[in-house]
Amino acid sequence: MTAALEIRGITKRFGALTAVNDVSFGVERGQILGFIGPNGAGKTTTMRICATLEYPDHGDVFVDGHSVLTYPREVRARLGFMPDSYGAYANTTIWEYLDFFARAYGLKGDARRKRVGEVMDFTQLGDLQEKEIATLSKGMKQRLCLAKTLLHDPSVMILDEPAAGLDPRARVELRELVRALAGMGKAILVSSHILTELAEMCDGVAVIERGELKATGLVGDITRGLRSHAQVYVRVLEPIEVLERALAEQPLVQKARRDGAGVVFDHAGAPAELAKLLAALVAQGLQPVEFAPREANLEEVFLTLTEGKLQ
Amino acid sequence: MTGATEADVPASASTRAFSDRSNPIFVKELRAALRGRYFRVLFPLTLLVATLIAVLVLVDGGSYGSNRLGRDLFQAMFGCLLVAVTGLVPFSAFLSMGNEWDEHTYDLLVISRLRPLQIALGKLSSAGIEGLLYFSAFTPFLVFAFLLRGIDITSIALLLVGAWIASASTSAVALLLASLGRLRLVRVMLMALLAALLLAANIGANAYVDMHLRQPPAMNTMEEWQALALTYFLLGLPGLLALAAASSGLAHAEENASTAPRVLVTGLLVTLLGIGIWSHLSSPSRHTPMIVGFACALGVALCDLFFVTEAEPLSRRVALFAPRGGVRALFAAPFLPGGGRGFVLFLLHLALCVGAVAAMLAWGPHVGPRAGWEVEAVFCVVVFAGYLVVYLGGVSLLFSGRTRDARTRLVARVLIPVGALISIFAPALLGFLVEDRKWMEMQHPFDPFWVAIASGVEGDDAKHWAVLACVVAVLVLALNAPRVVRGLAEARAAGVERERRAAQTARAGETAHAA
Numbered sequence: 001m002t003a004a005l006e007i008r009g010i011t012k013r014f015g016a017l018t019a020v021n022d023v024s025f026g027v028e029r030g031q032i033l034g035f036i037g038p039n040g041a042g043k044t045t046t047m048r049i050c051a052t053l054e055y056p057d058h059g060d061v062f063v064d065g066h067s068v069l070t071y072p073r074e075v076r077a078r079l080g081f082m083p084d085s086y087g088a089y090a091n092t093t094i095w096e097y098l099d100f101f102a103r104a105y106g107l108k109g110d111a112r113r114k115r116v117g118e119v120m121d122f123t124q125l126g127d128l129q130e131k132e133i134a135t136l137s138k139g140m141k142q143r144l145c146l147a148k149t150l151l152h153d154p155s156v157m158i159l160d161e162p163a164a165g166l167d168p169r170a171r172v173e174l175r176e177l178v179r180a181l182a183g184m185g186k187a188i189l190v191s192s193h194i195l196t197e198l199a200e201m202c203d204g205v206a207v208i209e210r211g212e213l214k215a216t217g218l219v220g221d222i223t224r225g226l227r228s229h230a231q232v233y234v235r236v237l238e239p240i241e242v243l244e245r246a247l248a249e250q251p252l253v254q255k256a257r258r259d260g261a262g263v264v265f266d267h268a269g270a271p272a273e274l275a276k277l278l279a280a281l282v283a284q285g286l287q288p289v290e291f292a293p294r295e296a297n298l299e300e301v302f303l304t305l306t307e308g309k310l311q
Numbered sequence: 312m313t314g315a316t317e318a319d320v321p322a323s324a325s326t327r328a329f330s331d332r333s334n335p336i337f338v339k340e341l342r343a344a345l346r347g348r349y350f351r352v353l354f355p356l357t358l359l360v361a362t363l364i365a366v367l368v369l370v371d372g373g374s375y376g377s378n379r380l381g382r383d384l385f386q387a388m389f390g391c392l393l394v395a396v397t398g399l400v401p402f403s404a405f406l407s408m409g410n411e412w413d414e415h416t417y418d419l420l421v422i423s424r425l426r427p428l429q430i431a432l433g434k435l436s437s438a439g440i441e442g443l444l445y446f447s448a449f450t451p452f453l454v455f456a457f458l459l460r461g462i463d464i465t466s467i468a469l470l471l472v473g474a475w476i477a478s479a480s481t482s483a484v485a486l487l488l489a490s491l492g493r494l495r496l497v498r499v500m501l502m503a504l505l506a507a508l509l510l511a512a513n514i515g516a517n518a519y520v521d522m523h524l525r526q527p528p529a530m531n532t533m534e535e536w537q538a539l540a541l542t543y544f545l546l547g548l549p550g551l552l553a554l555a556a557a558s559s560g561l562a563h564a565e566e567n568a569s570t571a572p573r574v575l576v577t578g579l580l581v582t583l584l585g586i587g588i589w590s591h592l593s594s595p596s597r598h599t600p601m602i603v604g605f606a607c608a609l610g611v612a613l614c615d616l617f618f619v620t621e622a623e624p625l626s627r628r629v630a631l632f633a634p635r636g637g638v639r640a641l642f643a644a645p646f647l648p649g650g651g652r653g654f655v656l657f658l659l660h661l662a663l664c665v666g667a668v669a670a671m672l673a674w675g676p677h678v679g680p681r682a683g684w685e686v687e688a689v690f691c692v693v694v695f696a697g698y699l700v701v702y703l704g705g706v707s708l709l710f711s712g713r714t715r716d717a718r719t720r721l722v723a724r725v726l727i728p729v730g731a732l733i734s735i736f737a738p739a740l741l742g743f744l745v746e747d748r749k750w751m752e753m754q755h756p757f758d759p760f761w762v763a764i765a766s767g768v769e770g771d772d773a774k775h776w777a778v779l780a781c782v783v784a785v786l787v788l789a790l791n792a793p794r795v796v797r798g799l800a801e802a803r804a805a806g807v808e809r810e811r812r813a814a815q816t817a818r819a820g821e822t823a824h825a826a
């Protein structure tokens with residue numbers, strides 16, 4: 001069984017600039033994949049290719065098995081795309097906006113009215129249906145755009161920086177909505193700059209820089225691949241210099257450095273060695289109050305994989 | 312009026328069925344237009360101005376006891392109506408199309424199930440409804456003018472139909488212009504162009520109305536009806552072409568937006584040439600073949616200049632759907648996108664024009680002033696076609712390397728007609744400066760009309776220029792040969808590749824079936 005969204009070796013050039021270079025990855029049903037990379041990395045371009053708004057110079061994208069090149073209309077029927085910048089029509093209410101797009105997706109009669117009602121309920125816009133779009137807040141507009149994206153019940157969703165410009169509450173609400181959608185079995189690709197946001201929401205990430213895919217997979221897998229050593233944080237009641245001296249005698253401890261009131265070090269050994277290390281510290285009369293391996297976070301992944309060069 | 316009322320109040324089944332079948336853009340535009348400021352302010356304002364003008368006309372006419380009060384009132388009111396339906400309505404169509412670019416909503420339309428033609432038609436039909444509202448608002452004035460006498464009901468009806476066609480046509484042109492300007496700055500310039508075009512159209516329409524009212528045709532002969540049909544057709548033609556161009560302009564850059572307009576232009580050309588041949592054979596005239604030949608060649612060149620300036624290579628998507636098989640693709644090549652292939656189509660169109668003129672003169676009776684005139688007449692058209700080949704082939708060849716860029720394409724498309732006009736009129740100005748009488752009177756080698764006519768049917772004082780023009784045209788043809796060959800070869804290769812893929816799929820299917 002192939003992934004719901006499958007990107008196979010796509011390349012896109014704008015004149016001399018290669019915006020996307022031989023990128024391949026997939027998103028499974030029910031999976032939320034975060035798409036991260038610095039400004040100008042090629043995220044939007046990749047997403048626009050998936051949405052049939054650009055066509056790749058090489059390679060192809062398959063949505064539920066349909067090629068964007070050969071059957072773009074089939075793809076459009078199965079894919080919901082929420083662009084990073086979009087506007088709303090003047091003199092149009094929420095209901096009219098949704099009704100219009102429902103018509104544009106070919107929904108008719110009672111089915112259309114029912115569907116518009118459903119997406120308004122899902123995104124909690126029902127009470128606002130008479131409001132003109134021009135008067136909506138950013139958070140509401142974002143929800144409206146999400147509602148629009150859901151009208152034709154797509155099985156694959158592509159959200160380009162949906163959380164940009166939202167306040168914390170609106171962000172949490174959006175995250176819950178996206179989670180709920182994944183729960184319905186939709187494959188979701190989300191790009192964002194807010195990495196903590198993505199880390200809480202996504203099952204995996206794809207990292208892109210200057211058009212090249214740097215890594216893809218679960219955050220944990222990627223970090224394990226990046227680091228040969230476990231990172232450990234330790235804090236003791238004794239003065240920090242005592243701890244540093246004790247650690248310096250341990251053969252498996254590398255790169256010990258202060259971090260706040262404690263010390264972080266790389267440990268090259270197996271978990272059993274780590275347990276021995278703790279015992280050794282206690283045996284030396286130290287009183288550890290914190291001793292924990294430190295998980296690499298998305299920010300670290302991001303900073304390690306990308307060089308911070310802007311394109 | 313709002314959508315929610317439609318949702319809440321049970322509308323009748325037929326209303327719902329109608330609303331379901333209507334173009335979504337049309338429904339949306341209509342809702343927005345009726346709520347929008349543009350319409351809500353302009354509509355009453357127009358009526359107010361019209362009332363004022365009506366009062367002025369009546370007071371003024373009444374004071375000297377005019378016996379054509381009805382006609383004066385009609386003319387004034389019709390003028391106001393024209394401003395509304397061929398000024399305000401196209402402008403609102405332009406703004407609503409421009410809005411899609413400004414608000415970045417066009418992408419959202421593209422990824423829905425709407426097709427570009429549907430989008431253009433939706434915008435056009437909502438402009439049509441807006442126009443209808445103006446028509447109905449002006450009806451009381453027009454009825455009043457009729458009651459005052461001085462104008463017959465047939466004239467009113469004919470002019471109203473004409474105004475309606477003009478409204479649709481100008482709105483389509485406005486949509487085309489708006490579809491070209493995705494950047495605001497470009498659109499401001501296009502808006503100025505639109506304003507100029509609409510002004511010219513209004514002046515022309517008012518002049519026509521004046522002429523019509525002075526000598527209203529009785530409409531009891533076939534010729535009068537034919538003339539009327541031709542007038543309506545010519546009024547609608549720019550709109551039809553603009554609609555085709557707009558919907559291909561709205562299509563995705565990689566999508567085949569060229570084949571449909573190419574077929575449309577070819578079909579129109581064949582129709583017009585057919586009408587020309589028929590009209591010449593039914594009532595032979597010395598002028599018909601020349602007018603038909605020149606007008607059709609010029610008209611088709613104006614359309615084809617869009618095709619010859621297209622980006623040269625086939626997009627991946629179009630290549631995927633090339634006609635199956637090399638030979639078939641080769642024959643279809645003139646109708647596939649691409650500048651080189653567009654040039655082939657243009658040559659075919661010119662050949663059709665020359666062929667039609669030759670057919671008229673060969674099949675029709677001898678109409679010329681002397682023996683051998685027919686051959687000279689055909690030569691005239693050939694010379695004129697030669698100039699067109701130089702304009703289109705020359706300029707498009709210069710830009711052909713960079714036509715992938717939309718801006719370069721725009722420059723090339725503007726440069727062809729503007730360059731031709733400059734090369735025709737600049738020498739006349741120069742003639743003024745150096746006081747050369749002939750050049751002043753547009754009798755110079757850069758004026759294709761003069762060279763073509765003077766060298767052919769009117770004697771031979773420009774024959775050497777005509778020959779030179781033909782030589783240059785052949786040179787341009789030769790220079791274009793490489794890109795034409797590349798274009799044809801590319802089409803053929805795409806056809807072969809498609810056949811190969813089809814065979815592969817069929818084989819795969821057979822194996823699957825066998826398994």
Ligand SMILES: Nc1ncnc2c1ncn2[C@@H]1O[C@H](COP(=O)(O)OP(=O)(O)OP(=O)(O)O)[C@@H](O)[C@H]1O
Pocket residue numbers: 014017019037038039040041042043044045046311
């Ligand atoms: N239509 C276009 N024409 C020319 N260049 C383009 C076009 N679209 C994108 N680019 C370029 O391609 C590169 C990738 O852009 P893209 O928008 O995909 O990046 P991104 O990862 O989405 O960046 P951001 O985080 O800023 O949104 C950029 O250098 C951009 O300038």
Ligand SMILES: [Mg+2]
Pocket residue numbers: 043044045084160
């Ligand atoms: Mg982006």
